[in-house]
Amino acid sequence: MRPITNPRAVARSALCEYEWPTHPPASRLGLFARNPMPTSEIPVRRGREFLQLPGPTNIPERVLRAMCRSAIDFNGPEYARIKAECCEGLKAVFKTADLAPIYTASGHGAWEAALVNVCSPGERILMPETGNFSSSWKRMAESFGIVVDYLPGDCRRGLDPAAVEARLAEDRAHAIKAVAVVHTETATGVHNDVAAVRRAMDAARHPALLLVDAIASLAIADFRMDEWGVDVAIAAGQKGLMLPPGMSFTCINQRARAAAEASTSYRNYWDWRERLPDRNTITFCGTTPEHQLFGLQESLRMLFEEGLDAVFARHARLAGAVRAAVRAWGGAGGGPELYCLDESRGANAVTTVLMPEGHDPVALRRLCRDRFGVALGMGLRDLAATTFRIGHLGDVNEPMVLGALATAELGFATLGVPHAAGGVLAAVTALAEAAGGEARGRAA
Numbered sequence: 030m031r032p033i034t035n036p037r038a039v040a041r042s043a044l045c046e047y048e049w050p051t052h053p054p055a056s057r058l059g060l061f062a063r064n065p066m067p068t069s070e071i072p073v074r075r076g077r078e079f080l081q082l083p084g085p086t087n088i089p090e091r092v093l094r095a096m097c098r099s100a101i102d103f104n105g106p107e108y109a110r111i112k113a114e115c116c117e118g119l120k121a122v123f124k125t126a127d128l129a130p131i132y133t134a135s136g137h138g139a140w141e142a143a144l145v146n147v148c149s150p151g152e153r154i155l156m157p158e159t160g161n162f163s164s165s166w167k168r169m170a171e172s173f174g175i176v177v178d179y180l181p182g183d184c185r186r187g188l189d190p191a192a193v194e195a196r197l198a199e200d201r202a203h204a205i206k207a208v209a210v211v212h213t214e215t216a217t218g219v220h221n222d223v224a225a226v227r228r229a230m231d232a233a234r235h236p237a238l239l240l241v242d243a244i245a246s247l248a249i250a251d252f253r254m255d256e257w258g259v260d261v262a263i264a265a266g267q268k269g270l271m272l273p274p275g276m277s278f279t280c281i282n283q284r285a286r287a288a289a290e291a292s293t294s295y296r297n298y299w300d301w302r303e304r305l306p307d308r309n310t311i312t313f314c315g316t317t318p319e320h321q322l323f324g325l326q327e328s329l330r331m332l333f334e335e336g337l338d339a340v341f342a343r344h345a346r347l348a349g350a351v352r353a354a355v356r357a358w359g360g361a362g363g364g365p366e367l368y369c370l371d372e373s374r375g376a377n378a379v380t381t382v383l384m385p386e387g388h389d390p391v392a393l394r395r396l397c398r399d400r401f402g403v404a405l406g407m408g409l410r411d412l413a414a415t416t417f418r419i420g421h422l423g424d425v426n427e428p429m430v431l432g433a434l435a436t437a438e439l440g441f442a443t444l445g446v447p448h449a450a451g452g453v454l455a456a457v458t459a460l461a462e463a464a465g466g467e468a469r470g471r472a473a
């Protein structure tokens with residue numbers, strides 16, 4: 030590990046590993062030298078590399094091929110058809126009749142759009158603590174002068190709707206403008222119950238808007254914008270939608286649109302008032318990212334071919350298998366453990382694994398990636414030194430998940446990480462039970 034002395038680099042290192050020789054400087058790679066570095070320092074690997082991160086995720090060949098074409102006239106009829114199909118498709122995935130402003134931006138862009146359109150500086154929002162992503166979103170809100178009532182929570186169990194209700198009930202003056210929740214907290218692998226949050230808000234008879242970060246849940250687990258009374262739903266392309274990073278969405282209803290009319294926050298690129306001529310059109314600020322839409326059109330077609338319920342069931346099945354493996358590794362104690370303590374809250378998208386004390390998840394990830402060709406997700410911020418994550422979202426199937434689990438087990442064995450045998454077997458058993466159940470269901 031390269032020593033980090035620059036404080037900015039230290040801050041950055043909380044989110045991205047700062048290590049080499051995995052990423053050696055160009056001079057060390059021999060790019061500028063007459064003699065390239067000895068090949069023994071860069072291991073040559075064969076076979077397919079596995080990407081089991083919780084984002085970016087595997088991009089299906091069909092999506093890649095759809096994007097592999099020349100630009101077209103963005104005012105022409107073909108592009109109009111593509112946009113219309115994407116608009117309708119997105120509404121079906123968000124389960125809403127409302128609109129989806131799209132940004133050429135990562136999920137952070139859509140986060141920012143939601144905040145500045147809904148809130149003015151000095152206004153309050155309530156945000157339950159769920160993990161790294163709630164705390165990052167909170168910091169972003171505070172940077173705009175929004176006052177965040179950060180409701181402390183148990184990140185290993187997920188947010189508590191009763192605590193949301195109690196806090197809203199105390200707010201008799203209705204000063205809280207919005208409740209902002211993360212549906213799947215990608216740092217912890219805990220999935221939160223949005224419908225229960227809406228029930229809590231209604232029980233408190235509070236008029237706050239409900240903002241939901243569905244970045245790691247959309248097209249992975251059920252999400253029902255209209256039925257659950259979500260006012261602003263936020264998503265990004267690189268997770269369940271199986272796209273390259275670079276596109277994000279805010280789906281907004283009429284209440285959110287009214288809030289945007291009243292907000293005094295400075296905004297331009299993110300301004301919903303500029304982006305919504307009507308609910309059947311997608312508009313962008315600036316040049317439209319055509320190739321992202323070519324990809325989106327294809328990925329939406331793939332999701333509808335499979336069927337959204339089947340997509341959710343596939344994710345649930347794979348997630349269940351991963352959790353079965355981790356439970357088996359944990360054995361009677363002392364091995365790797367599920368970070369999520371409430372089995373019913375285990376996320377479809379990602380599983381966060383707590384390493385046995387004194388064992389380094391970074392060394393495990395490095396071995397799995399550099400020696401065996403399987404990229405596992407790193408732990409985030411305060412979980413960086415104790416956890417790693419297995420992503421099982423998007424274009425993923427049984428062999429990919431089993432390969433990742435077998436490689437993690439190989440990593441434990443190589444590094445001497447204590448674990449009980451039988452993790453992969455437990456996953457195979459869980460998957461076989463699910464496949465057998467499906468077959469019996471079809472025969473009946």
Ligand SMILES: Cc1ncc(COP(=O)(O)O)c(C=O)c1O
Nearest residue numbers: 135136137162213215244245265
């Ligand atoms: C739940 C959640 N929210 C927000 C983000 C931020 O999205 P992006 O990295 O695309 O800006 C992520 C990214 O992983 C996420 O998982």
